[in-house]
Amino acid sequence: MLGMLTLKDARRTYSVLKPYVLQHRKVYGGLFFLVFVEIALTLAFSWFFGAITDAAIHSSFERMKWLVPLGAALVLISVASTYLNTLWETIATNAVKRDFSSHVFNHILQVPGKQFTGLHSGDLMSHFTNDIHNLDGVIGSGLIQLMKLPFIYAAVFIYLWQLNWQLALLSVFVAPVAMVSGVILGLLLRTNNRFIQERVAQINTLLNETFHGFFVIRSFLMERTIAAKYAANQQQLYELELSNARLRGWFYVGSQAAASITFLLSLCIGSYFVSGGILTVGALLTFVNLVHHLVYPLTELAGQWAGFQKSASAMERICKILEMEKESDSLPSMPASRPVVTSIQLKDITFSYEGKSSLFDHFNLQIPVGKVVAIVGLSGAGKTTLFHLLQGFYKPQSGAIFMNGRPTTTLTISEQRSFFAHVSQEITLFSGSIRENLLVARQGLTDVQMMEAAEAAGIHDFIAALPQGYDTEVGEKGAKLSGGQRQRLAIARALLKDAPVLLLDESTSALDSETEYQVKDAMQKLLSNRTTTTIIIAHRLSTIRDADLIVVMDKGKIVQMGHHDEIMKQEGLYPRLIRLQSQRGVPSLDNSFDTSVI
Numbered sequence: 343m344l345g346m347l348t349l350k351d352a353r354r355t356y357s358v359l360k361p362y363v364l365q366h367r368k369v370y371g372g373l374f375f376l377v378f379v380e381i382a383l384t385l386a387f388s389w390f391f392g393a394i395t396d397a398a399i400h401s402s403f404e405r406m407k408w409l410v411p412l413g414a415a416l417v418l419i420s421v422a423s424t425y426l427n428t429l430w431e432t433i434a435t436n437a438v439k440r441d442f443s444s445h446v447f448n449h450i451l452q453v454p455g456k457q458f459t460g461l462h463s464g465d466l467m468s469h470f471t472n473d474i475h476n477l478d479g480v481i482g483s484g485l486i487q488l489m490k491l492p493f494i495y496a497a498v499f500i501y502l503w504q505l506n507w508q509l510a511l512l513s514v515f516v517a518p519v520a521m522v523s524g525v526i527l528g529l530l531l532r533t534n535n536r537f538i539q540e541r542v543a544q545i546n547t548l549l550n551e552t553f554h555g556f557f558v559i560r561s562f563l564m565e566r567t568i569a570a571k572y573a574a575n576q577q578q579l580y581e582l583e584l585s586n587a588r589l590r591g592w593f594y595v596g597s598q599a600a601a602s603i604t605f606l607l608s609l610c611i612g613s614y615f616v617s618g619g620i621l622t623v624g625a626l627l628t629f630v631n632l633v634h635h636l637v638y639p640l641t642e643l644a645g646q647w648a649g650f651q652k653s654a655s656a657m658e659r660i661c662k663i664l665e666m667e668k669e670s671d672s673l674p675s676m677p678a679s680r681p682v683v684t685s686i687q688l689k690d691i692t693f694s695y696e697g698k699s700s701l702f703d704h705f706n707l708q709i710p711v712g713k714v715v716a717i718v719g720l721s722g723a724g725k726t727t728l729f730h731l732l733q734g735f736y737k738p739q740s741g742a743i744f745m746n747g748r749p750t751t752t753l754t755i756s757e758q759r760s761f762f763a764h765v766s767q768e769i770t771l772f773s774g775s776i777r778e779n780l781l782v783a784r785q786g787l788t789d790v791q792m793m794e795a796a797e798a799a800g801i802h803d804f805i806a807a808l809p810q811g812y813d814t815e816v817g818e819k820g821a822k823l824s825g826g827q828r829q830r831l832a833i834a835r836a837l838l839k840d841a842p843v844l845l846l847d848e849s850t851s852a853l854d855s856e857t858e859y860q861v862k863d864a865m866q867k868l869l870s871n872r873t874t875t876t877i878i879i880a881h882r883l884s885t886i887r888d889a890d891l892i893v894v895m896d897k898g899k900i901v902q903m904g905h906h907d908e909i910m911k912q913e914g915l916y917p918r919l920i921r922l923q924s925q926r927g928v929p930s931l932d933n934s935f936d937t938s939v940i
């Protein structure tokens with residue numbers, strides 16, 4: 343059962359890697375050629391030792407005269423072959439790993455949101471820091487050795503058989519012992535390696551969370567707990583590595599013993615043959631020198647098998663990612679021109695997250711184009727999910743979203759996403775300068791456009807006052823900026839994308855009322871000459887009271903819809919929320935959106 347499983351894995355591993363190996367077939371061809379050079383050199387050197395010993399015993403200086411330069415030539419060929427072998431193996435291994443890791447990376451970039459949220463960052467990291475490097479066993483020296491060993495075994499056996507068949511036959515008896523122990527070791531190592539890789543992934547997750555939750559850990563005095571958790575994980579990893587070492591240790595002890603016993607037996611019986619005149623001293627030297635090559639391919643083959651198990655369990659983990667469906671055939675890209683939106687409709691949408699009951703059940707909504715639409719509702723009502731569905735991060739189980747009358751299922755991911763510019767609740771900035779963070783929005787943006795958007799987002803003056811202006815580094819995830827500054831940069835980035843639909847999810851929540859008003863005013867001016875539909879999710883209801891349409895949601899359902907004055911007159915969630923907020927003194931803005939322009 344286990345054996346079958348392993349053969350299946352071997353097939354899977356090679357079928358996944360085959361295209362990458364074939365891409366570098368010239369280098370692999372060169373390495374394969376060197377396999378035969380190495381076999382020829384092994385036989386030639388052993389023959390050389392025997393020949394020069396016999397020549398010395400018989401004082402045959404004539405023979406030695408041409409044997410010495412031949413020996414030098416063999417050394418030169420051996421040096422050249424070692425150099426080329428090292429170089430070509432490095433090229434082959436690293437080129438395959440480079441191409442394959444890019445493939446895995448691109449695949450992850452295309453995994454649909456639903457599957458992606460189920461993945462752990464530590465697992466994902468360890469695919470690249472650990473698993474891909476563990477593939478060496480099947481693409482580098484492991485693969486070459488697997489190809490080389492049967493040939494070297496056959497060549498040496500035939501050569502030794504010609505020297506003395508009785509001795510050759512004797513050394514073959516070690517074969518089954520070495521092979522069986524190798525296969526058992528391989529299977530044991532495989533399970534252990536899987537545990538090690540899982541543990542490394544858990545450590546990566548812990549490291550990720552620790553460094554990202556740096557201030558939370560300090561504030562909650564969690565240092566001891568986290569340190570203990572890290573130490574416990576490291577201890578478990580240490581124990582797993584130790585049992586790996588024990589397994590490998592026993593295996594090498596066994597291999598050494600097999601090799602030494604074969605060597606000693608050949609030497610003893612061979613010496614007996616020499617004393618009987620059946621074998622020359624030189625031939626015995628050749629024999630004991632070569633007999634090692636009869637034992638080591640078998641133990642080595644088993645060792646390579648163990649290495650292969652490590653690669654197979656790494657491949658098993660990577661394949662789980664590669665088996666995930668992709669949302670598009672190629673990486674999406676931004677279209678050259680601004681798309682036009684004439685209608686947006688969500689029709690009969692039913693959607694639930696993995697393992698949860700339906701959040702939306704036959705949900706319908708027509709979004710008026712060129713207007714400002716506000717979505718309000720209690721936490722967990724499904725407002726953010728609506729944004730994710732519009733952008734195709736998640737797919738509804740039934741129903742469809744129609745853009746310009748076409749269901750989004752008939753659009754490419756690039757087409758669907760180019761309709762929207764999104765400022766999400768959690769702002770993500772990338773390491774690099776402010777300029778780099780803004781210019782990711784679209785290709786070919788000018789400095790003037792960048793500053794215009796920064797101005798509209800109310801962040802230009804702040805940036806201009808910095809010693810390095812737009813070239814200031816923002817730190818990892820924008821750590822060197824305040825929450826409000828990050829939000830304003832994200833708004834500027836979204837404005838620069840110049841998409842026909844702007845999705846603002848609590849995008850000004852970190853701003854004070856004064857700044858919020860200024861940002862909205864400047865945004866209106868910037869957007870006044872573009873047809874833009876703005877959909878806002880806001881908890882501060884005063885900020886959306888002038889919206890063209892207010893959609894009130896509760897548990898995935900629309901419970902009220904209309905203009906502020908209209909729905910305030912009805913009994914329902916909206917007037918209740920407004921009353922609650924005014925009782926609590928949530929600031930209300932007299933000058934909110936002028937909805938005629940955006």
Ligand SMILES: Nc1ncnc2c1ncn2[C@@H]1O[C@H](COP(=O)(O)OP(=O)(O)OP(=O)(O)O)[C@@H](O)[C@H]1O
Pocket residue numbers: 459695696698701719720721722723724725726727728
């Ligand atoms: N990735 C996810 N996997 C599983 N459930 C999710 C996921 N994201 C959201 N949910 C659940 O879906 C529901 C709606 O979440 P959503 O974020 O859309 O609400 P929301 O109205 O935007 O809330 P808030 O105002 O608090 O941001 C919640 O019950 C939430 O727990």
